Amino acid sequence: MDTPYQSHxxxxxxxxxxxxxxDSFLLIDALxxxxxxxxxxxxIFCLEVGSGSGIVVTAFGMAFPKTFCFSTDINFxxxxxxxSTAIQNNVLLDVVNMNLVSCFVNNKFDVVIFNPPYVVTDTTECGGCGIEAxxxxxxxxxxxxxxxxDAIPKILSPNGAFYLLLIKDNIPLEVVQLMxxxxxxxxxxxxxxxxxxxxLVLKFYK
Structure with a gap:
């Protein structure tokens, strides 16, 4: 899977x-x-939640040119x-400025990708919409x-796969049990x- 151009x-x-x-490159390596x-x-449809610079979803779109890609980020x-990363690399992408996946339902996405904010912090530090997010x-x-x-069962297609990056501090085994x-x-x-x-990158599927 090629790494997207970022010279722009x-x-x-x-x-x-x-x-x-x-972490960004580990997620690309996992895919x-x-x-x-x-x-x-x-x-058919791929979604990256919290896309940041866009290099992960763009790398996916480059490898799967027939897949229509979406991304969301709370940071405008x-x-x-x-x-701009998608355009620079000729990837068809629809970008939505929103918190997580609040506007998506109906189990449309065959692939969902998430590199979350995983640093252990005080609860009060969560909820911003700048780089701290x-x-x-x-x-x-x-x-x-x-x-x-909690939202994955609403957005992931029955045959879909969800890729999640975590660190050891996040207690991955608990996440596996929850899912x-x-x-x-x-x-x-x-x-x-x-x-x-x-x-580590975990994959969840039915």
């Missing part, structure tokens, strides 16, 4: 939008590792950057993630030690 991005923009980092599975699915500047995760670093987990209660199986696609963080 002004470095100063990363004062306002999450700059692609090890690449799972490419045979994804290609067999022939996904991130929406603008995501759209890209990292402040509240208790266990999971307050935002858990809200999306199991909703009827989802899980697989760990990839893990990587990055400085003091153990990052």
């Amino acid at each position: 991005i002004n470095k100063n923009d990363f004062d306002y939008v999450y700059e692609p980092a090890e 690449e590792k799972d490419l045979p599975y994804l290609k067999a699915k022939e996904p 500047r991130a929406c603008e950057m995501t759209l 890209s990292w402040a995760g509240g208790v266990k670093g999971r307050e935002v993630t858990d809200k999306l987990l 199991s209660k909703k009827g989802y199986k899980s697989e760990t696609i990839i893990t990587r030690q990055v400085r003091n963080e153990q990052q």
